[in-house]
Amino acid sequence: EEIVARLSYHWAPAHQSAIFCEEFAKRVNERGEGKIRIETFPSGQLFGIREIMGALSSGAVELGGVVGVVSFPPVDKNYNVEAMPGMFKDFAQLRRFFQEDETGQEIWNGVLKRTRTQFIGYNPTGPYMTFSAVRPLTSPEAFVGLKARYLAGIERPRWSALGADAVSMPTREVYTALQNGMIDTFNTVPAAIKAYSWWEHVKYGQLPFLFHADAFTLANQAWYDDLPDDVKQILLEVGAEIGAESTKSIMEFSTQVLNEFEERGGQVDTLTDEQLAAFTKVDDEKVIPELGDFVDANVIEAARAFVAN
Amino acid sequence: MRPIITTLIRINTAIERIVIAVGALIVAAMVLIVFGGALTRYATGIGFGVAVELPPMLMPWLVFPLAGVLLRSGSHIAVDFLPEKLGGGGLRVLRAVIALIAIGAGATFVIAGWDAASLFRDIGQVTEMEWEFPIWYIYLSFPVGFAVLISFAVENLLLALTGLDDTGGGDSAGVHAVTE
Amino acid sequence: MVAFAIGSSLLLLFLAVPVFLVFGVGSSMVAIVGLNLPWSTLIQVAFGAVTKQVLLAIPLFIFTGLIMLRSGVARRLVDLALALVGHWPGGLGIAMVLTMGFFAAFCGSILAAITAVGTIMMPEMIKKGYSRTFTVTLAAAAGLLEALIPPSNAAIIYSSLTGVPVSHTFAAGVFPGLVLMAVLILLVLWRCRDMTREARVSAAGRWSAFVQAIPGLMTPFIILGGIYGGLLTPSEAAAVASIWAIIVGFTIHRELKFAAIWSALRDTAVTTSVIFAIIATATFLSVVLTYTQAPQHMTDYFVGFGANEITFLLIVGVICLILGTFIEIIPVFYLTVPIFMAVATTLGVPLEHLYIVFTAFAGLGLLTPPVCVGLYTAAGVINLSADKAFKELPLFLAVGILYGVLMIFIPGLTTWLPSLL
Ligand code: NA
Numbered sequence A: 001e002e003i004v005a006r007l008s009y010h011w012a013p014a015h016q017s018a019i020f021c022e023e024f025a026k027r028v029n030e031r032g033e034g035k036i037r038i039e040t041f042p043s044g045q046l047f048g049i050r051e052i053m054g055a056l057s058s059g060a061v062e063l064g065g066v067v068g069v070v071s072f073p074p075v076d077k078n079y080n081v082e083a084m085p086g087m088f089k090d091f092a093q094l095r096r097f098f099q100e101d102e103t104g105q106e107i108w109n110g111v112l113k114r115t116r117t118q119f120i121g122y123n124p125t126g127p128y129m130t131f132s133a134v135r136p137l138t139s140p141e142a143f144v145g146l147k148a149r150y151l152a153g154i155e156r157p158r159w160s161a162l163g164a165d166a167v168s169m170p171t172r173e174v175y176t177a178l179q180n181g182m183i184d185t186f187n188t189v190p191a192a193i194k195a196y197s198w199w200e201h202v203k204y205g206q207l208p209f210l211f212h213a214d215a216f217t218l219a220n221q222a223w224y225d226d227l228p229d230d231v232k233q234i235l236l237e238v239g240a241e242i243g244a245e246s247t248k249s250i251m252e253f254s255t256q257v258l259n260e261f262e263e264r265g266g267q268v269d270t271l272t273d274e275q276l277a278a279f280t281k282v283d284d285e286k287v288i289p290e291l292g293d294f295v296d297a298n299v300i301e302a303a304r305a306f307v308a309n
Numbered sequence B: 001m002r003p004i005i006t007t008l009i010r011i012n013t014a015i016e017r018i019v020i021a022v023g024a025l026i027v028a029a030m031v032l033i034v035f036g037g038a039l040t041r042y043a044t045g046i047g048f049g050v051a052v053e054l055p056p057m058l059m060p061w062l063v064f065p066l067a068g069v070l071l072r073s074g075s076h077i078a079v080d081f082l083p084e085k086l087g088g089g090g091l092r093v094l095r096a097v098i099a100l101i102a103i104g105a106g107a108t109f110v111i112a113g114w115d116a117a118s119l120f121r122d123i124g125q126v127t128e129m130e131w132e133f134p135i136w137y138i139y140l141s142f143p144v145g146f147a148v149l150i151s152f153a154v155e156n157l158l159l160a161l162t163g164l165d166d167t168g169g170g171d172s173a174g175v176h177a178v179t180e
Numbered sequence C: 001m002v003a004f005a006i007g008s009s010l011l012l013l014f015l016a017v018p019v020f021l022v023f024g025v026g027s028s029m030v031a032i033v034g035l036n037l038p039w040s041t042l043i044q045v046a047f048g049a050v051t052k053q054v055l056l057a058i059p060l061f062i063f064t065g066l067i068m069l070r071s072g073v074a075r076r077l078v079d080l081a082l083a084l085v086g087h088w089p090g091g092l093g094i095a096m097v098l099t100m101g102f103f104a105a106f107c108g109s110i111l112a113a114i115t116a117v118g119t120i121m122m123p124e125m126i127k128k129g130y131s132r133t134f135t136v137t138l139a140a141a142a143g144l145l146e147a148l149i150p151p152s153n154a155a156i157i158y159s160s161l162t163g164v165p166v167s168h169t170f171a172a173g174v175f176p177g178l179v180l181m182a183v184l185i186l187l188v189l190w191r192c193r194d195m196t197r198e199a200r201v202s203a204a205g206r207w208s209a210f211v212q213a214i215p216g217l218m219t220p221f222i223i224l225g226g227i228y229g230g231l232l233t234p235s236e237a238a239a240v241a242s243i244w245a246i247i248v249g250f251t252i253h254r255e256l257k258f259a260a261i262w263s264a265l266r267d268t269a270v271t272t273s274v275i276f277a278i279i280a281t282a283t284f285l286s287v288v289l290t291y292t293q294a295p296q297h298m299t300d301y302f303v304g305f306g307a308n309e310i311t312f313l314l315i316v317g318v319i320c321l322i323l324g325t326f327i328e329i330i331p332v333f334y335l336t337v338p339i340f341m342a343v344a345t346t347l348g349v350p351l352e353h354l355y356i357v358f359t360a361f362a363g364l365g366l367l368t369p370p371v372c373v374g375l376y377t378a379a380g381v382i383n384l385s386a387d388k389a390f391k392e393l394p395l396f397l398a399v400g401i402l403y404g405v406l407m408i409f410i411p412g413l414t415t416w417l418p419s420l421l
């Protein structure tokens, strides 16, 4: 008998993560050969970005697209370590921390266990960087007096430390806010400045990337446990393939968008070691001590030790 | 029967007063928080996420406890074609049927609401705000709200079965406290 | 399965079960028994639906309207309208339409607008010999202006369902609202041409009425200026407007009392609960529809049948008209928007245009029995039995349907203003 699974995700059809969700379903359906069929529910028509975790936990859907920084910190705040500026240099290092480091494993396994979910594969959101509409961001002083938009609370201590005024604002309001000068700077993925046309107002970008935001395909644990082994195998195998392809693709796409941004007259400044050190100093002295509400000190320490090796 | 109904009506009247007062206070909080958020942002350039995120989180505690209370005053939107055609006994039967349906639906949603609240308590999920608190505190509004609904539906059922309110019997003070 | 949900819902509706329970019972049975979903799913989706950020503007705009009524602002707007058009044929009726239009520019709730303006205007009209049925029906019909002229709760809900920015849905309603005002004014001019006219108000009288109405007339500028200037979100605009109304009521008109604020808060809580209870349970039904992939099936059907924009919108109009007889605008949106949005996108119909067609036709449901909350509310204001008001219905329905068809065939009325944003 054919097993029918519902895969719900919030991304709009044109979004890179949505394309890979569809590709995931397509390959599973092909290889499942009538044993399993995945029906997809895109654009949050079933569950939104903040609702999907609960839906997976209760079994309202069998599979779901989950954004780590949105859905995991409400269950274990220490997952916020992912979003700490400059902590992990790429997706591979970030993922290894959660898979190989003892403290990382504890966070990762704890979240999946409490939410009764099974990891199927990666489908990342992308690398975050800082953009500005008014001036190049090559020194901490450049931020003084800027009006900064933040989405997650964890971003706020850094804006304050840099001397910027932070405003919380949903994504749909960013374009207008840039247009009328209500905000000057914010962190986002390169794809977003193109997708939302923010680059009409944004003029400067800062590299290296601040952090890498991961997203996942997860399954309801009880449902997964009851699957025949060959079906589990197919899900994990396709999950791994999609994980590798989507990660590569999102990084390439980010580079491509930044190139287009420069062609349009935008400026991307890659910080020199010296400039980077100035930011690291601010982070160490002013930002990290303020992050106690977001990440425990021992977790920050463990992550630092992990990346140092 | 009459003492039971009278007691239930007293209890429900007290619930009604509390729930409406809480609802009014939540609306006041919404107005002040949203206004205050806009004002601080305008005055200082600093915007607080809590001013944006907290007010919608208050909505379930405003809506669900009141939904049951409003059964009493008939404030809910309904098709009243049939009630207007029926009189006396027929109308009482219809009111009893509606009350029974409300009790059945209320019981289903108390269980479903309790399931949801327990789920989020077990997961340990907190709100995604700068000011964190367990999200099941909000989910609790569903079982509480629908329990209130059952209490008011039982009152309606008993009144329909006994016809007490038709004869002016019972302490029906507060029955028409909510008029829209 | 869907047929069962719809069938049982219609039965419960007929039995006079409150609408929010009707949606709850029918669709939860299908979800639990038919789709084998965990019970808590229903609660999770209802939670998601009622805590949507954008919907917060609804109670805030209701509160603004109630404070405007209690602050003496509504009364002064009526006086201004009377000073401007009172001497025209059917002047009082036209003044009511005009005031409803003013009031619509800061109030989000149709029923609050009907109550606020109707309470002042309707007794006056009846005193001057306008028929009670005409007065009631006109007040209910003019209530639809409230949903079209921004700010509007219907627009906010449509935005929350479609993802169209509220500023765009608001802008889409401006010209259709003005056209509806013109249509209603023409209707009154023709229907009341034999009524005794009021005396013309002197220029000085007009000026004084205008000065008195200034605080009220400023409110739309605060709301729309705040939103379109990018200074305020719709919810913030509503909160600012309500605080403004309180200030006006205390310091300028000096008519507001603390007790009146408390009663406005209570009434807002009650109205909000009535609306959001329906939103919560109507979401159950849309979940059932989504799980059964009804939107996709419907899209396939329309595309297969070769529907073009016009035929699609005409069908939408008919469906909204039928649904609107039983339920009001908000649940109609929850039932149909998720389905028809997919079709509209496929056929290339702008979502703002779809919004106006939905509102025009579902809005006629304010008048059509058996559930005609607009008519009930207006009739309630003057203690008239609603079924006595049905006499004028054919005329208003004919005009309303013509208006809706006009909105289908002239998309520019709807899409031009949002396209400038
Ligand atoms: Na309006």
Ligand code: NA
Residues within 6 Å of the ligand: C324, C325, C326, C327, C364, C365, C366, C367, C368, C369, C370, C371, C372, C373
């Ligand atoms: Na109707």
